[in-house]
Structures are given as C-alpha cells and as structure tokens.
Amino acid sequence: MPVADSVTVRNTIAYAVDVATEAAADRPVELHVVDVASTRAVDPDAPEELAAASDLLTRVEAWVDEDTGGEQPSNFSLVTEVLGADQYLFSPGDYADVLLSYADEQDIDRIVLDSEYSPGGAGPMLRPLTIELARGDVAIEEAPVERRTERTVLTRAASLPKYLAVFAASYLFYMLLSSWKPIDVFTGFLTATLVAVLLAPVAFSDQPSFARVGKQTVRMAIYTPYLFKEIAVANLQIAYVVLHPDLPIDPEMVELEAAVWGDTAVTTLANSITLTPGTLTVSVTDRAFAIHSLTAGSRADLFDGGLERAVRFVFYGREAAAIATPRERGDDGGHSDG
Structure with missing residues (x-):
C-alpha cells in the first residue's frame, strides 16, 4: 500500500489492516506500507523530505498497533519502506514502475490505494496511477473510505x-x-x-522551513536578472515579428508537462512564462501547463527548458539542473491551432 500525507490515509490504513488481519486467519500475510519519496532525487538540500516520509511511516506503525489492539495476529506482519529516494519520479507511469517493481520483488498480490493519494505534493493522481498499475500482474483496489471534513484538515494544518x-x-x-x-x-x-x-492554517500545503526559504530567497535573487534577460530577448523577438512586413506569426496552443511541483514553484514558472512575450500560460492542472505560443521560436525556447530549469534551481538547488529538459524527456507538447 503506497501512502502520502492525505486526509484519508488514516482510514485507508485501518481498512488495509482489517483486510490483512482477516486474511491472516487462514495464511501468513505481510502488509507492506511504502512511502514514495519522489522529490528526494531533485532536492538533495532538503533532508526534511526524507524525514517526512520516515515520520509518516512511524505514524503508520502506531496506527497499525492501535488497530490491532497492540497484539498483532501471529500470521500478520507489517513492513514499512521508503521507495524512490534515489530516483527522479515525474509521471504516474514513473510511480507505477517503482510500485510494480517493489511488488514483484516482494511477491505482493494486491495493491490498496488511498483515494486521495498524491505523492510529491502533486494533485490526486489516483486515476492515471491506477491505469498505469494495470500493466502489472497484481490486483488493484481503492480503499472504500470517506474523506474527512475540511474543518479537521484546517485544524491540523496550523503550526x-x-x-x-x-x-x-x-x-x-x-x-x-x-x-x-x-x-x-x-x-x-x-x-x-x-x-x-486567519490565514496560517491554510497558507501552506507543507510545513515551511526557514533555512530552506533562506536558500530559495538567495537563488531567487540570482534568478530575477535571468528572467529579466529572457523577457528582454523575447521582447526583441516579438518586436521583429510585429515590424516584419509578412508578420510571421504561427500561433498554437501547446501542453507542457513541467518537472516542478509545489504551489510556489508551479506558480513561479507559470507567471514567468506569461511575463515572457510570445508565450502565455492559459491554465495549469497539477504539473500540466496549457500555454499559448505566438511563434515557432517561442515554442522552441519553451521546450528547450531554460525557464523550467531556472525555476528548479530556485526551489531545488543546482543538482536539479541535471534533470532532462522537456525536449529531452520527449515532451514536444500537444499542439493545436490557435
């Protein structure tokens, strides 16, 4: 069972324990609970990412103890593990590959999914993840649990x-x-x-780290002149297009699967794209950007990944620059005429 810090993870654990202990009456059963620490590979300056995964699994162990009354059946055992700490995971397919590989190694026959599962700070990816997991020889089940009230979430969020x-x-x-x-x-x-x-309970999706924010502030000061340079270059390119007698524009809507996550990083990239003449961020869903591009040159610059890489530098450090660009990842965008 893969877990993330969602509003339904506690109830999902309770469901998985019920199913496992019931099955343990007839045969030995191992319940594997894993946390896919997807951001670790691109954020080496943030050990709190790995610590958060370990903390969640510690809570899982306490919940399992509570649900079994402190006395686990003789045929039942719990295994917890952090997966993907040395990998860069981006798409639901990447998460599925890690989970299916682990399931194959451990001879697991069923994967139970939390209905609000959203690793890496992304939005819920249950449906695409379920589709990708169907590639494996393992049964997939969504835990039939109900979402807690928002009031509970907001109360727990304050710190x-x-x-x-x-x-x-x-x-x-x-x-x-x-x-x-x-x-x-x-x-x-x-x-x-x-x-x-009034706003602290809902202002952040994760706990703020002042040391991390300090580093990001310094890197943002480096990023700002770079962004101004990109804006200036794009202005010259658009000025050339506007002043050219043939007006060589080629408007298209394109889709960009960006290798960034978290509200602040996604917002920074979306606004940076919009501020650069020739491209306009129309909508963002999780990490999927719908962008209107005015010329072929502006699209080429977009998928060359300069802005994306610079934003990754700001929020994840220099090591994140090693991640492949959108073009290198094979993402040349889904095109439609504008």
Whole structure:
C-alpha cells in the first residue's frame, strides 16, 4: 500500500489492516506500507523530505498497533519502506514502475490505494496511477473510505512555523508600504498578527522551513536578472515579428508537462512564462501547463527548458539542473491551432 500525507490515509490504513488481519486467519500475510519519496532525487538540500516520509511511516506503525489492539495476529506482519529516494519520479507511469517493481520483488498480490493519494505534493493522481498499475500482474483496489471534513484538515494544518512565516511576510509587506512611523510599526504588528491567525492554517500545503526559504530567497535573487534577460530577448523577438512586413506569426496552443511541483514553484514558472512575450500560460492542472505560443521560436525556447530549469534551481538547488529538459524527456507538447 503506497501512502502520502492525505486526509484519508488514516482510514485507508485501518481498512488495509482489517483486510490483512482477516486474511491472516487462514495464511501468513505481510502488509507492506511504502512511502514514495519522489522529490528526494531533485532536492538533495532538503533532508526534511526524507524525514517526512520516515515520520509518516512511524505514524503508520502506531496506527497499525492501535488497530490491532497492540497484539498483532501471529500470521500478520507489517513492513514499512521508503521507495524512490534515489530516483527522479515525474509521471504516474514513473510511480507505477517503482510500485510494480517493489511488488514483484516482494511477491505482493494486491495493491490498496488511498483515494486521495498524491505523492510529491502533486494533485490526486489516483486515476492515471491506477491505469498505469494495470500493466502489472497484481490486483488493484481503492480503499472504500470517506474523506474527512475540511474543518479537521484546517485544524491540523496550523503550526508555529506557519504562524511565524505568515506573520513575518505580512509584517514585512505592510512595512514596505508604510512610512516607518511608530504608529506604522504598531499597526503593522496588529495587522500581521490578525493575518497570521486567519490565514496560517491554510497558507501552506507543507510545513515551511526557514533555512530552506533562506536558500530559495538567495537563488531567487540570482534568478530575477535571468528572467529579466529572457523577457528582454523575447521582447526583441516579438518586436521583429510585429515590424516584419509578412508578420510571421504561427500561433498554437501547446501542453507542457513541467518537472516542478509545489504551489510556489508551479506558480513561479507559470507567471514567468506569461511575463515572457510570445508565450502565455492559459491554465495549469497539477504539473500540466496549457500555454499559448505566438511563434515557432517561442515554442522552441519553451521546450528547450531554460525557464523550467531556472525555476528548479530556485526551489531545488543546482543538482536539479541535471534533470532532462522537456525536449529531452520527449515532451514536444500537444499542439493545436490557435
């Protein structure tokens, strides 16, 4: 059973334990619970990614203990493991390959899926993952569990790092817009406190790391001049097209499967593409970008992956630059006339 920190993972574990312990009445049963640590290979500066996977599996062990009353049946055993820590996993097919390979090695005959399974911070990928897993000789089952209420999710989401991060960002923004008078310092404090209380529970999908944010801020300062350069070059290219007597435009909608994840990284790439003349991000679903391109040159630049690689540098460090570009990954986009 693959797990991620979803709102239904606890109930899914309970279901899997019920099925496994019932089967253990007739034969030995091993319940394998794995966390696919997909971001580890491209984010070596963030050991918290691997630590989060280990922490989740520790909670799984406690849940299994709780569900079996602290006394596991003699024929039942639990195995937990972190998979994919040394690989770059991007598509549902990549996740399926890791899971099917593990299932084959461990002689597993059934995979139970959480209905809200979303590894790597991506949106739920249950349907495409189920399709990819069908390639293997293993039964696939979605756990029949219900989603918890959003109220529970929001309550659990609040934490001191989130409050501090939202407070600091709000206070800094307020002071940048103020005249730095004593009254501004006081009202800014009150405003930032109110914003933190109201928005901290929903402001982040993951726990913020101040050390990591500091590194990303420095790398963003390096990225900004690069983005301005790309905008300037694209402006010259579009100016040439506009001033050319034949107006050599070739508008098309293309699809880009970007090797970035997480709300901030995806938003940064989407806005960077839009800010660069000749390309416009129309919509984003998980890591799939629908982009309107004005010329063949702008499409070529897009799939050469310069902006994508630069955004990966900002959020995941220099090692992420080694990941293949969209063109090298075989993604030349799904084209349609614009």
